[in-house]
Amino acid sequence: MQQGDLHFDTRNDQKIFTVCEITAAIRDLLESEFFNVRIEGEISNTRKASSGHYYFTLKDEHAQIRCICFRQNAAYLKSKPVDGLKVLARGRVGVYEIRGDYQFYIESLEPQGIGALQLAFEQMKKKLAAEGLFDDERKRPLPFFPQRIGIVTSSTGAVISDMVRVMERRFQGLIISLYPVRVQGQGSIGDIVEALDYFSSSKSVDVVIIGRGGGSLEDLWTFNEEVVARSVARSAVPVISAVGHQTDFTITDFAADVRASTPSAAAEMVIRPKSDFEEIVQGFHHQIDQSMRFRIALWHRTLNQTGFEQAKSLLRSKFSASWQRCDEQGFCLRQAITRHFRNSEHSIRTAKDSLMSRDVRLSLARARSRLESLSNYLGPSIQRHFEKLGIVLDSLDRQRENLSPLNVLGRGYAIVHDDKGIVVRKSNQTTVGDSLQVRLHRGRLRVHVDESTSQ
Structure with a gap:
């Protein structure tokens, strides 16, 4: 044709x-x-x-x-x-x-x-458990207040947005670092191991969440690979596994320090609500207040039980130590604030240099917003702290003045000593002709006893 x-x-x-x-x-x-x-x-x-x-x-x-x-x-x-x-x-x-x-x-x-996959899962679980990789003794507790949180998951989908939304609702101002990876299919194993090793070696975060949404056994199989489980186990920072739904279990769940039933549950687990920390601070404030009241009561009793010179020396030593501690706390606070801002500036510079090849304008905008929020929060907080310290020092100074024996002498009283420096409280402690010293509010007198009566 x-x-x-x-x-x-x-x-x-x-x-x-x-x-x-x-x-x-x-x-x-x-x-x-x-x-x-x-x-x-x-x-x-x-x-x-x-x-x-x-x-x-x-x-x-x-x-x-x-x-x-x-x-x-x-x-x-x-x-x-x-x-x-x-x-x-x-x-x-x-x-x-x-x-x-x-x-x-x-x-x-x-x-x-x-089936073949389920059999492989059980065999891997048994092997790693025999090595002690799942032992409770190697599980680490989560940090009490993590300020930097690393997340290993896909950059698309609902998982990352759900976790960020939950954490920001519970405590705003956290530094959240996402290491985007493929969570299934070819290349996913290498991505996840690389992400975990990066967070572990850089020490740039306090805790890491590794997670993805639910799926079949095949979809979740990347998290059953031995190399991923060992990477989780050797991490230098605590790891939370949040893979799949509540009924899904992977080898990574057993190797991690903590397992969360879902990614959103992991976000709730990693950081407490801000109100919890505020209650803890209020508790510390109450304890400090009670401690100061108790110490002032002890000083008052000691003052009543000791002589003038001992009381004066005691007051001087106590208040001197308090003033010094306040100064040291002020210096430490200033140094901590300076270090914090230097570290923040260094982190921003490092992030900017390492992410120049990516479009990170949105991430930088968020980081800048968080830094400004932190600065706005720390400024008033520091001012309030110094104001409270000033109020406490003013109160202690007024109490010191009120308890000072010199104020008693200013009202016309005097303190009498014999030649041995012993305070004379009764007339029968002297005889006619004795020489005595009289301490006035301003100056001293040398007197002789001409007459002594018991009334």
């Missing part, structure tokens, strides 16, 4: 099918040929509808087929469909005409042992 001689058969006797007709014909053909068949395979992607019907996939190493087990048949199953379970299923092959999909309508299931 020469090029250009192509033509179409335009005979009018050839049957033309509609989509509905050809689909129905395929359905009738499949149902007549595969009415009562048995298929062996491994279950995956199991879902149970609210109606009670089960939807899942039967697969082997070369192919897969969609399956459905209606509620009336599922009620009599000895073993419910579970991901990773190898089964022998009996039923019929048909067509779901709305989508044009062929699928297997299951009437009974007979378990044939666990």
